[in-house]
Each structure stands twice: as structure tokens, then as C-alpha cells.
Amino acid sequence: MSMEFLLAYRPLWAILISLVAAALIMLTGDKRPNLRETWTIVAAVGKMLIVFSMLPLVLAGGVIEIEPFKIARGVSLHLRADAAGMVFAVLASFLWVVTSFYSIGYMRKLQEEHQTGYFACFAVCLSATMGIAFAANLLTFFVFYEILTIATYPLVVHHRDQESIKAGRKYLAYTLIAGQLFLVGILWVQFLVGHGDFQPGGFLAGKASVGALQTIFLLMTLGTAVKAGVMPVHGWLPSAMVAPTPVSALLHAVAVVKAGAFGIVRIVGYVFGPQLLAQLGVAQILAWFAAFTIIVSSLIAMAQDNLKKRLAFSTIGQLSYVVLGAALLTPLGIMGGIFHIVAHAVMKITLFFCAGAIFATTQLTRVSELNGIGREMPYTMGAFTVGAVGITGLPFIVGFISKWNLALGSLQGGQGVYVGVLLLSSLLSAAYFLPIVYAAFFKKSEPQVAKHHCGEANKMMLIPLLITAAVSIVLGVFPNAGGGLYDLAAMSAQSIVSGQFMVGGW
Amino acid sequence: MRELFTEHLIYWLILFLFMLGPYGMIFKKNLVKKLMSMNIMQVAVILFFLALGQKTGGTIPINLPGLIGAEHYINPLPHTLMLTAIVVSLATLGVSLGLLLTVQKRYGTLEEDELLRRMNQ
Amino acid sequence: MKFVRAGALLVVVVMTVVLFIGAGALPAIYNPQSPASTHVSDRYIEKSVEETGSLNFVTAVLADYRGYDTLGETTVIFTAGLAAVVLLRSAQKADSRGKKVPLAKAGKGMSERFGTIVLNTAARFVIPFVTLYGVYVLVGGGEGNPGGGFQSGAVLAIAIIISRLVYGEGAAFNISGDLALILAGIGTFIYAFVGVLTLLWGGNFLEYGIAPFLMSAAEKHSLGISGIEIGVTLCVMATIIAIFDALARKEEVS
Amino acid sequence: MITDKLLLTFLIALIVIIFLMLFRVLKGPTVFDRLNGLGVIGTDTIVVLILLGFLEKRVNMYVDIAISYGILGFISLVVIAKYFEGKGDVKP
Amino acid sequence: MLVQGGISMIAKKNLAREAQLKQLIVLPLALFIFWIILTGSFTTKSLIIGLMAALIVSRLCSPILYLPAAHTPGKSYAAFDLPYLKLFFYLFWLLGELIKANIQVALIVLNPKMPISPQVVTFKKPLDHPVAQTLLAKSIILTPGTITMDVGDDIYTIHALTKDAALSLAPLEGEGEMPVRVGRLFNE
Amino acid sequence: MTIVALVLLFSGFFFIVVAALGVIRFPDFYTRLHAAGKGDTLGIALFVLGLAVYNGFNFVSLKLLLIVLFVFLANPIGGHVLSRAAFRSGLKPWTKKGE
Amino acid sequence: MKEQLPALIVIVPLLIALLSPLVAYFSTRLLRGLGLTAAAVSFVSAVGALGHALTKGPWHYYFGNWAPPWGIEYVIDPLSGLMAVLVSFLSLVVLIYTDSFLREEGWLKQGIHYALYLLLTAGLLGMTVTGDVFNLYVFLEISSLSAYGLIASGGYKATVSAFRYVLVGTVGASFYLLGVGYLYAITGSLNMADLTVRLQPLLDSQAVLIAMVLILVGMGIKMALFPLHGWLPDAYTYSPPAAIPFIAGVMTKVMAYVLLRYFFFIFGVLNGFVPLVLEVVGWIAALGIILASVMAIAQSDFRRMLAFSSVAQVGYIGLGLSLGNMFGFIGAVFHIINHAIMKCCLFLVAGGVKWKTGEHLIEKYAEMSRRMPLTMGAFLLGAFSMVGIPPTAGFFSKWYLILGAIEKDLWIYVVVIILSSLLNAIYFFRVIEQAYLKKAPVAEREKFVEDKKPELPATMLVPIVVLGACILVVGILNEPLVSNILLMAFPGGGL
């Protein structure tokens, strides 16, 4: 175990550390909760350190690439920390740390059952997310993708009641079917090309007939779009909101759905490549679907009374930004898409944290019951406001940057109509978020809220949400702060569409 | 016609006998009958193998002093194989009769329909 | 239901027709030039006397060239005995399970006497001769007569079965089902042990010629053949008795 | 004088007789009739066996089987007799 | 363990010594002759095996070779202790009867009218030696027009094909020829 | 010798045929048993004896005699056992009408 | 003794089996030790033989030193060696597990059970390593008869199903034997290698076609290929838990191996009528996969569900066989391995649950995850593997099968495989939901909360956990297996 070996295999360690943690958590069990939570924290911090330690190298334009062993005939377990992957990895590992603290606070406050399984599955999910981020070929990607699917299932059905079981079934039905379709696409590619290694700019050009490629694209996007919650196949996501809020926060706002969106980016950018897709003409369709999703989900979100449901539909809409960015096939669009993964994650996790904090302290879930809550929990609702405003796309909050780039990207591709879509979406999101903010601060308190006089949520929950709110503001001003994520997004977009880059941007 | 008769009629008869097995297995409702049809099938296979070993001008494959040469004896290999097959058939018969007795003891019948009815009660 | 039956009948008929047509492609029966009669068998016929010392080619092939098959065959018989007995035991009452009954008294089958004095008396005269005939079949198998271990074992078993049918248990040859099973195992083991001996002497399994005796190869082979035939006899005899015992056993179940 | 042809004739005639007996076995009407027919078939088979041996010119091989048949016929008898002990049904 | 005496062992004690001895010699001898006929060879190996087999088999079978007497309680006979010479002559007589019987049956069978009048008769003949009973029953089957239907408690139930046959075996008075002959055979 | 053999063979065969005919023709089980029990036994004995004579004096002939012996021993007993079983099972003998 | 390894694979379990009634009479403990030793020796020899086959090429072992085609030979090539290792490994594992079920029984029952079990092992091993088609039949019968005995010892319902199995199995064996007869008629040989050579000019003959069909039907019955599977569900459902894991895991797989051996090695997949026959096999298998999966969903008994799932999974192997290309071959063989391990594991779990709670109905599985966490963990892995979730083993066999199907442009098979894994997911997640999410009735709950005993005795738990781990390990490390062994095993392989 030389140092070089340790360093060279950092992506693998980043994946394994939380797996080991999961095993330790299972072994520790319910008897010693403190030790158990220690494992979670240690793994989270360790993972973040490992991922961040790779940042300088990647920022300098390098990649860390390893093939520890082969997982199938002719296919290795191929891990590569490249720019796009690093964006996702940094984001997820950072947010896991935050979420870990938050979950501990949340779970203990609500005295939930099955905490051991919960934390273990959480750790496995993060491993899978890391794997997805670092996967350098389709099979590796798929393996982690399916692990993620399965590991999320226990979290969805965490409450063990009828509703959550039903939601779990729905979730599995969607994701497993999607996974199988994705698998067929992967196998087809495997058969056509003999490998599935991601290459910036794609590797499928000229390998098969147009019809075959179109079908492959259809299969693959269908496979990933389900996770990404693109509109006709989004049904699982609102149902899955029965899970505990930290799960919704990290997984349904960051890990799982972003894995789907990230998958679309990988497919568009690294499997097919914009040029090929432009020839095939299928990216357009994807873009239409994305645009449709953006608008319709916002409309539906307005009708939701349950706060988490509303957030879920908001998530559906926002995720389609990423899909749209990828489907635009322009460098700025792609870059905006990738960066929107970061932006949306930070903002949405803040929102979910707030929702969770409100629920944990007051047991309230409905929007209509939240009148005056801002006066009881000013910090929480303050953070909520930051997130909500950010989602509407106000400058100086991170959401704006990605939207700006997306808009530029659509102009770059000569598809101005999407700018309109973006604007409309901003308005709509303002329409479903701002009333909450308004009611929380200015409306007369609901009796329940007043009665509770609960005050702020406990520290374990409050601090994480404040951190994420702060991060979304910082990134909104200095998009490169912390990890240089903006540069990374730019680099990956550049690698995908080499040569015609950097016309505008922030 | 004569060629047909001498060359393939026996095969046909044997194969007819062979197919009695599946027939009885499907259409006979009594388990003992099923067992018998199974046995008939095994005998048919034995006949088939023995028919393969036939040889004009061959005598039984036991050394006759002074008679040397492969062309004078019937092929002993199928006989050997079929000895094994017969033994197997006996073994199967013993086991299945034991099974039948146990079934009879428990359910009091060996008719398939009746048995199924009683099993499901 | 009727539909299913009709379908099954159709399948059977179609298979019959297919087999009939397929039989046309077989070599004509009685053809001395058919592959089956020319390819492998010639060596058995021409060489077996000098190579194995057996005048009966079938025995030569059975016990020597393809002796391993016969080990399998004997094992099949033994397995059948095991299976038949286990059925009986699994249906037995739970409380009588753990007990160890002396082997000689374990079987309590058809104990009532046989009514016909005629048959009863005649059987006494027949049994010794049948038994001796069984021994003859065993010995004769190696010496150019049809017969061998299996037939001998069956004849011996039949002798014992008659004595049991006629006199009930406790008269002669009282081999209970349990003991029979053990004996069957030992019989097959004798067969296999001949093979193991050849292994220990450094040859392949059942390579009789490797035996370190001062004999010609043919004699060694015929010695080996006799050895395994004895094993087969014991196994077959014991197994048939065991199965018979299992079938004829009086109800002693819950 | 006694040629193969004669023996063959006997053989075929015996087979025909066996066939006739088979008719009895098939027809019954009682089980005992069937058994009787079967016994006749069994004894006739012994003769057929020996005749086959003569035709094959290897009678010493076939005689053993014939002897065993003689012996074994007896066994079937004992067993069947055992079966009928105390069984009182004569239905056809 | 393998071979067990059981009831016959007790019977053996009540047996005359010379009968035992006779049996001890006759049975292995008979077996040995049987062996020689079967193998048809006089090589040393074959003879030795035969002798040993004969001895072993006769030893193994000894428990079943003692027949309990029908009437004398506790008495038993050795199965192979038979009046062989008388038996030999009896058999010749029986053969004659057999041929007669067959011709009679043949005539009946070949007669298109089939002149039969079957009937069942019984007669009593107390015989102590089981072999005698067996022999009588068998002889009845082989003789003209009669078959033994049942033997039990000295009563012989006979099915006769014709009335004559029935009368020949069980005349209205006295005994038929055959039971008498068999009885004489065994000195009863 | 050949003549003796032929006579034995043919007479044996005659009895066998008669027995078979009897088994076919007789009206009931017991009467059939008459045919089978006697005719077959003698027929086969004679026939095999004839074959033994034809074969000449050697061990095979002795074996053939052994077969004859066995048939003699077993066949009548068979008849007896069957008739006894039938009788005990209550099978009524056939009688001529009017008797 | 080194050069006798191929013989030892089969002979050692056979010898111990023959003596086990005797040994059991004196000491059942000694019997246990001997049985385990025999299985272990067999396993070690199989591994050794496989190593030899991989490094130095196929190993031909002549029984009685008679050269084939006159004598019988054992051929250890990578494929048969691999199968031998698999069979002997599972046999060893299940034998350890069996012990707890037998302790209470009398000596005879124990002796017979060990004897039958070891005979089953020996029979299956003999089938895998033999190079002679008739010897294969003999060992087929040994294994079948011992399986009948083992299944029948499970009580009254088991006897009925065992009887049906006897009938159907014997028909299968007869069909196989008749097929061998046809082959023998036109070639005059029984040795596989010799047959291969001598069949080459004859492959267009009708007799070969008939032989093929007969062997296919025979082995199809034995391996429960779809329309011929009628015996399987009952037999698996009612047989005793001590034996069924091995039977269910290995038996049908060895039969499938035989078919692979015939079609890939003896007939050759591209010759004569073979493609035609294989196409039919493929369609039937595809139909079987779907229908059996649907049937499995309808079951309420856990073992019965597993039984139907077995039928479906055998269809996968049939599909791989029918593809006839390299990926199909790899997929089929790999699925043989996987399915053997995972079905064995799942039946071990079923037996463990039965041992603990006496229940087999799925609805009684509520909160089983708390009562027996490790067991249910193994069950999870098995279930995931059945569904085909990476990185468990089942995923990779599907991977190769679909690759093979795509290569042959048979998209319908792809659809079938995908659909079937979704159906698998339905019935397995039903059990998972029951075991992990449903609450047990209060009365029962109190009972098991009080219960301080370990979930299962170590002799049962260890095999379960080992097999569960195996599923994962085989899945993750499938590439070495495929590249180093399966590709070597592919006829004309080593690509």
C-alpha cells in the first residue's frame, strides 16, 4: 500500500469509504447510536476530503483514471475523475456532510424507528452516487445506477406504512423498468462498439444506422429520464416524498434525480456527442419534453398544498433545466446544465431542510397551515426565502448563473423559444414559492403555529440549512468559490464541444 | 415391401411400443397403469438397442471354441448396455411401488382424479 | 379438459409418426455392415478372451471394458433399496424412530404361516436347489455361460423371498430389511473396493491387470471380474430383499 | 430326419399356441383363468426357449435360461398363492 | 445373525438321529450332483466350488428342512429322509396314470360334444407325513380327470371331470387306489 | 434314436395342443385346469424328453431332464394352488344343466 | 494418487455413500464426519482437476485403462471441471447445513439420508465429468433415483409428487436412452469425442435429427424446460428441507449442462439440423420464461414460488443454448453457475425459516428480517440476483445472454429477458416487502422478541451466509471466471 497507490485509487476509496461505513453501521446496530452516527460522520467527512483532494488535479486539467478489475468480459470497472464527474462528486460529498448532521438531528427529534437501516442505506446511496459520478463507462455507470435504485428503496419505505409501501412499489416499478431499458441500450452499444467507455464528444458516430442510433438514444434517455423525473415518467417522485425529509432532501433533490440528469448529460455529451445528436435530430425531442416538463410541473406545483409535494414538483421542473441544457447541444447550454445540477442541489436542499425543520418542530406539512411561521422560525424561513428566490432566478443567488448560461446556450443554438420557457418558468416558480414566503412572514399566525410557540428547530437541523443557504448565496456571487465548480462545468462542456466555446457566460 | 418388412417393420413395432409409454402416462388415470406404461417404455428401449446389434450370420456373443472373427458374433455392446437398463428399470419399479404404497396408505386411492381431490382437501 | 386430452393425444400421435419416419434413416436391421456392428464391437469380440479371460463377451464388456458402468448399475440398485426403505421409515411413528433394534429381529413382516401344506412342503425341496442354482449362475457367468452377478443375486433373493413367504420370518435366511440394506451397501462396496485396490496398486480405477499377482493378464482380469461379480450378487440380493421387505411390511405406522 | 425346418415348425406352432393362450389370458373371465393361461404360457415358453437354442446351435446356453424359467415359474406361483390367501373376490 | 433356527430348531431335537444323518448326506449329495449337471465340467476348480457351495447351502437351509408332523405333536420329519426306492416305483405307476389321464382329457377335448359332468367330492385320508400329503395331492392332479381343490385336516376336496373319475378316487365304500398306494409308501 | 425322439416330440406336441385346446374350449375354470394341469405337464415333459434324446447323451440332455423334473414338480402344484385359491374365493364349479 | 484425481471426484462420495448405512449403525457422528470428508475430498479433487485442465489442457482418464471408444473415459475440460467444482462445492455446503435437520432422526434414516445425498452428489458429478454418453445415463439414473428417495422422504404429499417425478423422470431417461440408441445406430460409438468425429459426415441425416429431438426432450424433462416442467413445482414444494437445496440448485443445472455438452460439443451448433432445433428450443424457452414467471407470481408458498422461478430460470439457460454463439454459451454456463448458487441459497433460506418458525407461506414471513437478519440478508442477495440487479451474479448472466441475443438479432429474446426480470422483481419484492416491511401479529411478535437464541445454529447459518457471499463474489469477479474458464471451455474457444 504505497502512498502512490493510495492516491491513485482515490475514486475507489471515495466509493468504498461509505460502503465500509454502511457495514460498520449495520454491525453497530441500534444499541449504540452514538457510535453508529460517528461512523456516518467520519465517512462523510472522509469522503469529502478524498473528493476535494482530487480537485486541484482535475482543475488543472488532469484526470484520475483507474481500472481496478474487470467486471464483465471486455469491460472494466472503469473509474475516472473528470471535470463533469467532479462537479457531481464534490457536490454530493459536500452535501452529505451537511445532510448527515441534519439527519441525525431530524431522526433523533422525531425518534424514528429503523435508524440503523436508514443510515446504512444512506451510506450505500452515497457510494452509488460517487460511483455514478466517477463511472467512466456505461456498465460501471449502470451498476452504480442500479445499486442506487435498490439502496433508495428502503429509504422510501422507511415508515413501513401502507402509503410508503405503495410509494415504494411505484418507485421500484418506474426505476426498475427504466433500468432495464437503459440496460438494453447499454448492451446494444456494447455490441456495436465493443466497449462503453465515455469519451468527451461521444464515440457512437458512424457505428450504426440512424434508426438504430435513434432507438439506442431513446432507450437510454428513457432509462435515465425516469430518474430525472422528466414529465411523462415522473410519477414516482411525488409519491416518494413520503420518505423522511433528509432522504427527500439529499436523494430526491440531489443524489437520485441528479444521477438521472447526470446520466442524460453523460449520454448526450459522452456517448453520442452533440454533433451526432444534431444529425440524428433526437435531441430536439428531448428538449421539447424538457420544456414541457418545466412548464407543466410548475403549474402542478402551484396546486399542491403539501409542502414537500410542492417542492417535489418544483424539483421535477428544475431537473428538466439540466435535461434541457444537455439537449440544447450548445456549449453554454451544456455548461449551464451541468452547473444547474449544483445550483439546484444547493437551493433545493435548503428548501427541503426547511420543510423538514418545520415538520420536525411543528408537525406541519401543509402550505396552508404555515401562516405566520416565519415569525416563529425566522432563520429557517429566512433560509427558505433564499432558496425560493434563488429558484426563481434572482441574480446573486446561484440559480441565476445556471439560468443565464442556459438562456445564452439556447440563443447560441438559435433556439430562442427556450429563453421564453425559462422566463415563464421563473415567473411560475415565483408564483408558487413567494406566497409561502409571504404567508410565513406577513400573514396572521395559524392557531396551531401560535399555540406551539416552538421557536427555531434544534441546532443540528438549523445549522446545516443555514450553511446551505449561505452556500447558495456565495456561489451566486462567486461561482468558483470553494471548489471551482463553475470552471469544472465549463471544462467539461468545452471537452464535449471542443473549439466553439466561450462566447459568453458569466 | 419385403425389404421394408425385414428392415424397418421391427423398428416401427418397437417404436410403437415405446410410444405406449407416454400414451399410458398421459391417458391412464390409475397410477399402477402409469407405472406399467413406464415399464413398457423401458422394455421398448431395450428392444431397440438389441435390434441395433442384429447381424446376419452372427451367433450369440459367447465364445464358441473354434469360431473366431468378429463377423460370426452379434455385437455384445448393446447387450451390456441393456443389462444396465433392465436393472435400472427394476430399481425404478421398486422405488415407485414403494411410493405407491405410501400414497395408498395415506390417501386410500390410486386413481389420479380422486387422489388430486383428496390431496386438496 | 377434453381439449387438453385431445392435444396430448395429438402430441403422442405426432411423435409416433416422427419416430416412424425417423426410423427410416436407421441402418437396416441384420445388416452386418452397419456402424453399430463394425466400429467398436469388433475388438470386444476378437480380443476379449485374451484380454479379459472371459468367454462370455457380454460379461467381458460388462465387468471389464465397461466395468465402471456396471459399478454405476449396481449403485442404482442400491439406491433403489435405500429409496424404498426410506419411504417406509419416513412414514413411521415418531417415537419409534430413535430406537436401535437388533438387526436380526428388526423385520416383522408376513409372519403368518402359509396355509397350503402342499406348497409348503414342496417349497422346502425347491429352496436348496434354487440357492445352489443361484451360486451356479454366479460362477457360470464368468465361464462362458449367460448369467453373472445380477442374475445370481436375483435368484438368491428369490430363494430367500420364497422361504420368507412360506415360513414367515424367523425360519431361514432371516435377513431383515435394515440388515439387507447394510449388506447391499457392503456388496457394492466390494465392487468399488476392487477398483480402489487397483488405485492403490498404482493403476487406474478397475484396472485389474495391475494386480501384483503372479498370473497372466487374462487370469488377473478374470479374478477381478469374479471379485466384482460377488459384490454385485450381494448387492442385488440384499436390495431385492430390502425392497420386498419394505413392500410386504405390515402396517406399523401411525 | 429331425431338421431345423421341423424344429422351426414346432417353434412356430408353439408360438401360435401361446397366442391362443394369450387369448385366454386376455379374455378371462376370472382372474384364475388368466393365471391358468399364464401358467401354460410360462411352461410353453420353456419349450420355446430350448427350441430356440437348438435352432441357434447353442443349446447349452439356452438351457440355463430354461431352467431358471422352470424355477421362476414356481416363484410366481407362490407369490400369487400368497396373494389369494384370505382374499375372497372372484370378480372377473 | 444371518441364519436363525426359530421353531424348526426345537423340532430338530425330536428327530431321530439316523434321519438327521441321512438328510445330512443326501442333501449335499443331491446338491452336488445338481451342481455337476449344471456346470457339466469336472475341473478341480469347479468341483471344489461346487462342493463348498453344496455344503454351505445345505447348512444354510437346514433350519427349514424339518417338517412338523400333521398328527403327532412335537414330532417332525426330515424332508429328505424319504423312501426313495419305493418312491421310484410309485412314480412309474404315476406316469402310467398320467398318460391315461391325458388320453382321457384329449378324447374329451377333441370330442365335439364334450362329454363332461364335473362334480366336487371329498374324501378323508389321514396321513402324518407332510410329504405324503403333498404327494397325494399332486398325484391326484396328475391322474385321470381329477384335481385337488383343497387339502386341510386330512380332508381332500376333489374336482372331478367325470363321474367315473370321481368314483375311482373316492369310491362310495373303502378307499381309492391312489390314497392307499401313497399311504403304503409312507407306511401308514 | 431319431425315431424315438420323433415319437416323443410328436406325442408331446400332441398333448400340448390338446392342453391348449382344452384351455380354450372347456366351459369353466376348473375344467380348464384339468387340461392345463395334466396336458401341459405331460406334453412338455415328452417334448423336452424328445429333444433330450435328439440331442444325445451329454450334460445338456441332463439339464433338459432337470427341466422335466422341475416341470413335474411345479406344474401340478401350480394347478392345486390355483384351484384352491379359486375354491376358497367361492368360485362355483360349472355343472351340466339338469344335474 | 495425483494422476487419479478425476476418478476420486466421483469415487470418494460413492464409497462413503455405500458404507453409510453400515457406519450409521455404529455411529452417526462418525458418519457425519465421513460424509463431510468425502464431500470435501471430492471438492478438492475437482478443483485440482480443473486446475490441471486449465493449465495443461483437457485431462482424459481411462477407467480400467481401456482406451476409448472401448472403455469409459472421464474428460475434465474447463467446462466439465467447472461444473464438477460447482456441484461438489454446493454439495459440501448443503451437507454442512443438512446436519441440524437430521440430528433427531434414528440411525437408519440418517444413514439412508447421507447415503442418498452422497449418491446424488456422486451421480451428478459423474454426469458432469464423464466422456461417455451411456455412462452419463447410468449416472443420470443414480442421481435421479437418489433424488426420488430424498424427495419422497418429505411426507405424504411429497410421495405423490415424487411418484410423479419418478414417472416423468423415467420417461425422460428413456427418451434420452433412445436418443443415444439412434446415435449409436448410425455411428457405432458411445464415446463423446469419438461421436463428435463420426457424426460430422452424418449431420444431415434424419436419424441425427431424431436423436437430437429425443435427447432434447429427455433432458428437457429432467431439467424442467418449459412445457415439460410439470413434475417440478410439487416435487420442490413438498420435499424435505434437508435435501431440496441441493436438488433444486444443482440437478436441473447438470441436466442443462448435458444439453450444452451435446449441442455445443457433440453436434456442433452450426451443423445440419442443429440450428433448426435450437431455434425451436429458443422459442419454447422464451415462452417458458414468461409463463413460469407469471405462475410464480401467483404462488403463496415460498418454495413453490421458487420452484416456478426455477422453471423460468432454466428457460434462461435454454435461451443461451438456443443462441448458439459464444455469448449465448457464456451466458448459459454462467447462468448455470449463478442459478445453482442462488437457488441453492434461497432454498437454504426457506429451510432455515422452516426450521425456525415452521412456516413456508409467504404471508407468514412478516418481520422475518428481525428474527433472522443474516438469513434474510442472504435472501436479499439471492433475490437481487434473481431479478438481475448489479453487481450480483444474476445480472451478469443476463448481460451475456442479451449480448448473445443482440448479436443474433433476436430482439424478442431481449424483450423476454427484460420482461422476465421485471416479473421476477414483482414476486421477489413481494417477499421482501413481507419480510422487511410488514408487522407481525402481536402474539407472534412477543414470542420472538423474547427469544434469545441465535437465529439459526451455526451449521445452518454459515452455509447460508457463504452462499449469499458467493452470489456477490461471483457477480463481481465474473470476468476472471468468464475469461479464464468459460472462454477456454467454449469449443474452439480461447478467444
Added chain:
Amino acid sequence: MPGAFFLGFLVFLMAVTGLSALFARDLLASIIMFSAFSYFAVLTYLTMGAPDVAFTEAVVGVVSTTFFIVALRRMKRGSSK
């Protein structure tokens, strides 16, 4: 080729007995028929020149008849079809 005819006739007899064994209503009759089937099998084997097989079949036939009848003692004799 009288041998072929003879053989054919014997196999035909086997088929007849086999069929009647299957179609007899009385199980005992069925077993008797089966026994006859075994006799013919022996004859056929011998005609085909396989004394060893015939010998075995003779023995097996008797043993299996024995088994059948012993088993039949515990069964109902009637059979529907």
C-alpha cells in the same frame, strides 16, 4: 428372413400384451398381462440373440411381478380405465 418375421410376430405379441395390460379393468389382470409381457420380452430377447439380457429379463420379470403382487395386497384391485 424367417427370423425377421418371427421377431416381428413376437414384438407384435408384446404390443398386444402391453396394450391389454394398460386397458384391463382389473389390476390383477393387468399384472398378469404384464407378466405375460415379460415372458414375450424374454422370448424376443432370445430371438435377438441376447441370452444374457433374456436371462436378466426373466429374473427381473419374476421379481417385478412379485413386487407388483405384494404391493397389490394393499391396493384396491379395481381400476377405472
